[in-house]
Amino acid sequence: TLPLEHGAHRIGNRTDADMARWRSQRLGQFIHWGLYAIPGGEWKGKTYNGAAEWIRSWKEMPQQEYDNLYKQFNPVNYQPEEWAQQANDMGAKYMIITTKHHDGFCLWPSKYSKYSVAASPWKKDIIGPMVDAYNKKGIDVYLYFSIIDWNQPDWRAALKTPADSIAYQRFKVFVKNQLTELLQRYPTVKGFWFDGTWDDSWKNDGSFSDELEQYLQRLHPGLIIGSRLRADEKGARHFDSNGRLMGDYEQGWERKLPEKSADVHGNDWEGVMTIPENQWGYNARWAGHIKSSNELIEMLVKSASLGGNFVINFGPKSDGTFRTEEVQRMQEISRWMKINGSAIYGGTDAGFAKQDWGYYIRKSGTDSVYMVVCNVPVSGQLRVKLPAQTTLVNVTSLEKNIISGTPELIGKNEYFIHLDHKNQDAPFVILLQTSKDSRDNSGFEKAKT
Numbered sequence: 001t002l003p004l005e006h007g008a009h010r011i012g013n014r015t016d017a018d019m020a021r022w023r024s025q026r027l028g029q030f031i032h033w034g035l036y037a038i039p040g041g042e043w044k045g046k047t048y049n050g051a052a053e054w055i056r057s058w059k060e061m062p063q064q065e066y067d068n069l070y071k072q073f074n075p076v077n078y079q080p081e082e083w084a085q086q087a088n089d090m091g092a093k094y095m096i097i098t099t100k101h102h103d104g105f106c107l108w109p110s111k112y113s114k115y116s117v118a119a120s121p122w123k124k125d126i127i128g129p130m131v132d133a134y135n136k137k138g139i140d141v142y143l144y145f146s147i148i149d150w151n152q153p154d155w156r157a158a159l160k161t162p163a164d165s166i167a168y169q170r171f172k173v174f175v176k177n178q179l180t181e182l183l184q185r186y187p188t189v190k191g192f193w194f195d196g197t198w199d200d201s202w203k204n205d206g207s208f209s210d211e212l213e214q215y216l217q218r219l220h221p222g223l224i225i226g227s228r229l230r231a232d233e234k235g236a237r238h239f240d241s242n243g244r245l246m247g248d249y250e251q252g253w254e255r256k257l258p259e260k261s262a263d264v265h266g267n268d269w270e271g272v273m274t275i276p277e278n279q280w281g282y283n284a285r286w287a288g289h290i291k292s293s294n295e296l297i298e299m300l301v302k303s304a305s306l307g308g309n310f311v312i313n314f315g316p317k318s319d320g321t322f323r324t325e326e327v328q329r330m331q332e333i334s335r336w337m338k339i340n341g342s343a344i345y346g347g348t349d350a351g352f353a354k355q356d357w358g359y360y361i362r363k364s365g366t367d368s369v370y371m372v373v374c375n376v377p378v379s380g381q382l383r384v385k386l387p388a389q390t391t392l393v394n395v396t397s398l399e400k401n402i403i404s405g406t407p408e409l410i411g412k413n414e415y416f417i418h419l420d421h422k423n424q425d426a427p428f429v430i431l432l433q434t435s436k437d438s439r440d441n442s443g444f445e446k447a448k449t
């Protein structure tokens with residue numbers, strides 16, 4: 001391995017209580033809210049085909065006009081208590097809010113930037129009431145912070161001249177000041193979700209990202225910060241030049257999920273997902289495929305089955321309300337989580353062989369393994385192959401009328417669970433009580449006699 005000064009400083013997952021809490025939460029809510037919600041993907045009758053929060057970079061958008069949108073930011077229908085209630089109903093255990101996206105507009109009245117809510121008709125702090133409302137519901141809050149800041153004259157994508165380096169040095173002081181300010185204003189937050197760290201200026205400054213991460217941890221012990229903040233001294237991101245994960249969890253799964261256990265190497269990880277194909281901020285016209293609640297539920301289940309967290313993104317409108325499709329998804333997921341949440345919270349990779357009908361999720365540290373069935377076989381029988389020396393002690397379903405009869409032993413440690421032929425319109429859950437046993441198959445025979 002290469003001698004690295006600014007690579008990973010820890011091998012293996014964090015084992016402290018803060019990280020165990022994050023790991024048990026499994027379902028998060030991402031909120032992208034800012035000036036980009038005002039145009040909502042359209043400008044002067046033209047539709048922007050990119051992600052709505054990137055509209056400032058669109059050739060049809062005069063940047064000065066975008067920058068002046070702060071004069072219109074006045075979310076008269078913003079009700080953070082309602083936001084927190086609906087997130088709590090959905091079953092989200094943490095929330096990530098954009099304090100400042102790439103456009104540099106701050107949703108808190110920052111001492112270090114004039115470009116904030118303080119200059120808008122709204123005037124007031126947006127972040128504080130949100131943190132309070134979510135915390136009151138028992139939901140942890142993480143602060144999204146973009147390193148890219150198109151509003152800051154000292155920001156640079158790359159350092160080409162000595163003048164660039166002097167300006168960027170000022171910019172790094174500004175970044176550190178804003179992050180310190182956010183921790184001082186909102187001490188109950190559990191971590192930062194960094195973004196906009198792919199440019200050369202940041203990638204080639206691994207020592208700063210390392211020092212910044214350590215500074216923040218000293219300032220606020222226990223903070224959870226993903227791998228996207230970090231670069232090592234050779235410009236490697238997320239994984240250092242020795243292939244070791246930097247930060248507290250793998251934060252690269254954006255609009256995509258790992259397929260199998262081998263893809264995550266036993267690391268903590270988190271997937272963040274849009275409901276449309278690629279819109280984070282509010283976009284009036286959602287084009288392309290819009291994920292159903294069952295699709296989102298299956299992604300959540302898949303994430304938990306692979307030992308990761310799943311965060312669903314919402315983009316409130318400029319007035320502070322949520323679009324119908326997003327409210328529908330929260331309500332449908334809420335219904336499912338109220339019945340099946342026990343399979344998700346505290347869930348992790350069961351270490352069982354994957355089957356076509358769906359996913360296994362182990363309640364961490366126990367012999368309870370949930371089967372979440374997403375694909376009901378026409379045969380009506382679910383194949384369960386237990387690892388060696390594992391016996392099946394009991395089988396129940398979280399809802400009535402799912403299973404018919406007792407499991408049928410079909411081979412060494414292998415069973416068919418027969419389903420009641422009711423058609424299901426959502427994934428359903430079966431709970432397997434297993435036990436480690438030197439004898440194979442000893443479980444169910446006992447139950448049968």
Ligand SMILES: C[C@@H]1N[C@@H](c2nc3ccccc3[nH]2)[C@H](O)[C@@H]1O
Nearest residue numbers: 032051053054195196254272280
């Ligand atoms: C979590 C997501 N990350 C930002 C983003 N910008 C990108 C530019 C290029 C490739 C990927 C990107 N993700 C998106 O705007 C959103 O905030």
